[in-house]
Amino acid sequence: MGTILEKDLYQPIKTYLEEQGYKVHSEVKNCDITATKNSELIIIEMKKNLNLTLLVQASNRQKTNASVYIAILKPIGGIYSKKWRKYLHLVKRLELGLILVTINNKKVATVRIIFHPIEYKRKTNYKMKKSIINEINGRSADYNEGGVSKTKLVTAYRENAIYIACALKKNGDSTPKQLRTMGTGDKTTSILYNNHYGWFKRIDKGVYRLATKGGLEMANFPKIVIYYKNKLSSKHNSN
Numbered sequence: 001m002g003t004i005l006e007k008d009l010y011q012p013i014k015t016y017l018e019e020q021g022y023k024v025h026s027e028v029k030n031c032d033i034t035a036t037k038n039s040e041l042i043i044i045e046m047k048k049n050l051n052l053t054l055l056v057q058a059s060n061r062q063k064t065n066a067s068v069y070i071a072i073l074k075p076i077g078g079i080y081s082k083k084w085r086k087y088l089h090l091v092k093r094l095e096l097g098l099i100l101v102t103i104n105n106k107k108v109a110t111v112r113i114i115f116h117p118i119e120y121k122r123k124t125n126y127k128m129k130k131s132i133i134n135e136i137n138g139r140s141a142d143y144n145e146g147g148v149s150k151t152k153l154v155t156a157y158r159e160n161a162i163y164i165a166c167a168l169k170k171n172g173d174s175t176p177k178q179l180r181t182m183g184t185g186d187k188t189t190s191i192l193y194n195n196h197y198g199w200f201k202r203i204d205k206g207v208y209r210l211a212t213k214g215g216l217e218m219a220n221f222p223k224i225v226i227y228y229k230n231k232l233s234s235k236h237n238s239n
Helices: 006-019 052-064 082-093 126-137 156-171 176-181 188-194 212-220 222-238
Strands: 023-028 031-037 040-046 067-073 097-103 109-115 200-204 207-210
Touching: 006 023, 006 031, 006 040, 006 067, 006 097, 006 109, 040 052, 052 067, 082 109, 126 156, 156 176, 156 188, 156 200, 156 207, 156 212, 156 222, 176 188, 188 200, 212 222
Parallel strands: 040 067, 067 097
Antiparallel strands: 023 031, 031 040, 097 109, 200 207
């Protein structure tokens, strides 16, 4: 078939629009494609692949108050993967339309409009918002470094587990009720029972001990350990 070029998208789109009754021109005032019918103006920006340059170009064309579309080659694998669902959400958020062009081995092209540019009405995901707020409130400080990957993140859950580990180290074998009186919180029982990190060991019905692994891995979080040791000491002194 040979290499498909950006310009190969033009003729199929032009033909498609003309069949819909539009008058089509290319490269008008830096717009890749313009199409008019009566008082309606459509602007289409083309690229082989979806990228930031294409989105910026298209969003700039919105200043004309025209209906603005982006046109790209249909990606390998289609547009219904998890990754592409996120891309489609972004394009809709920008109030752009999306056109996919498919060109087969015989250079026969098909044009498909995935969606038209319409006003985006944002819906608030209150569950997600609550989850983020709860996570923030469950952390004692900012122990992570933004942008770093492949490291163990300090989450509210991990902090809670460290707090329980510190309490067990200080108090010895304890029940969840005893640990909660030391301030380890409402999730103490589930954290001990699930033992996600392997830090705890049940030695009797409802009685837990800090496992060797927990004692060793606590050392990976010295700032948090110091914070909760001090917190436990202050609680003990206040009592």
